[in-house]
Amino acid sequence: xxxxxxxxxxxxxxxxxxxxxxxxxxxxxxxxxxxxxxxxxxxxxxxxxxxxxxxxxxxxxxxxxxxxxxxxxxxxxxxxxxxxxxxxxxxxxxxxxxxxxxxxxxxxxxxxxxxxxxxxxxxxxxxxxxxxxxxxxxxxxxxxxxxxxxxxx
Amino acid sequence: xxxxxxxxxxxxxxxxxxxxxxxxxxxxxxxxxxxxxxxxxxxxxxxxxxxxxxxxxxxxxxxxxxxxxxxxxxxxxxxxxxxxxxxxxxxxxxxxxxxxxxxxxxxxxxxxxxxxxxxxxxxxxxxxxxxxxxxxxxxxxxxxxxxxxxxxx
DNA sequence: CTAGGAACTTCAAGTACTTGAAGTCAAAGG
DNA sequence: CCTTTGACTTCAAGTACTTGAAGTTCCTAG
Numbered sequence: 001x002x003x004x005x006x007x008x009x010x011x012x013x014x015x016x017x018x019x020x021x022x023x024x025x026x027x028x029x030x031x032x033x034x035x036x037x038x039x040x041x042x043x044x045x046x047x048x049x050x051x052x053x054x055x056x057x058x059x060x061x062x063x064x065x066x067x068x069x070x071x072x073x074x075x076x077x078x079x080x081x082x083x084x085x086x087x088x089x090x091x092x093x094x095x096x097x098x099x100x101x102x103x104x105x106x107x108x109x110x111x112x113x114x115x116x117x118x119x120x121x122x123x124x125x126x127x128x129x130x131x132x133x134x135x136x137x138x139x140x141x142x143x144x145x146x147x148x149x150x151x152x153x
Numbered sequence: 154x155x156x157x158x159x160x161x162x163x164x165x166x167x168x169x170x171x172x173x174x175x176x177x178x179x180x181x182x183x184x185x186x187x188x189x190x191x192x193x194x195x196x197x198x199x200x201x202x203x204x205x206x207x208x209x210x211x212x213x214x215x216x217x218x219x220x221x222x223x224x225x226x227x228x229x230x231x232x233x234x235x236x237x238x239x240x241x242x243x244x245x246x247x248x249x250x251x252x253x254x255x256x257x258x259x260x261x262x263x264x265x266x267x268x269x270x271x272x273x274x275x276x277x278x279x280x281x282x283x284x285x286x287x288x289x290x291x292x293x294x295x296x297x298x299x300x301x302x303x304x305x306x
Numbered sequence: 307c308t309a310g311g312a313a314c315t316t317c318a319a320g321t322a323c324t325t326g327a328a329g330t331c332a333a334a335g336g
Numbered sequence: 337c338c339t340t341t342g343a344c345t346t347c348a349a350g351t352a353c354t355t356g357a358a359g360t361t362c363c364t365a366g
Contacts, residue, residue, distance in 0.1 A: 095272065098268050102265070122240045
């Protein structure tokens, strides 16, 4: 029995809705070769996405969501098509991504502390508590000092 | 204006870390007039941010984070909406920023889990453990769904 | 069948940064 | 004192989309 039964197809708008990427980005990714050329309608020139296309686009959407660059996405997709033999390079790419994310997490935590301190500061100012406002302003300055020192061991 | 002397100053790197905008973006915003020219060091030509500058940059960072366009931010500045303002307004703006940062922290954590899982997957593939690879691929797929949902609200 | 509108197409230009090159300045080590 | 290291500077070019214009094509309704 053939597994190649008539599959469902999708318009670019449907593909966009299902993957979360705008249609313009789908066309752009195809134009620069991040995703393979999508087949077109017999009479029209409209893109027609099959299930396989959609899987590929979904995969690329996930990579883009991790903040991966276009260049790395191209490599990653190329390696994926080459099979498990490229596991080493996949691990390298992802380890780099892991390090970027760890840094990003640290930076977000720092900003959270700063913003929390600033909110306290303005609350104290609003309440006319000059002493507390001054104390919190000083803490914010010290946070910046820690930041300066953090870069060097 | 405060009669307090501006005791503490910040480098562009510190201002970037505290507001979450890259140093390159700070320079860019200044060059196109979204933020006022920042004073420079006496001998060096390096930018020196005081507390007031930092509050202003923080405000712009909040506006940018809400998705406001450059053009609208410029208008906002031109209308005198930006600058020394009431405490309550600052608190409102910063509370919004706090909520966005909490979301951002969640998203980064989710991405970290996704990438870690993918690394495990490729390690399993590299080691020839197909059963584990398939298990991890399935887990990653489920996590990718969460990741896709997280990017939207 | 045919008119109208929504949705698709390409391509060029615009947006909002980002990166790289080349140079300046300033504290730290020899 | 000198040199190296590194953070900062400007400016031009690059990146990753996004939008707009102008022209098909699909679909639905009269």
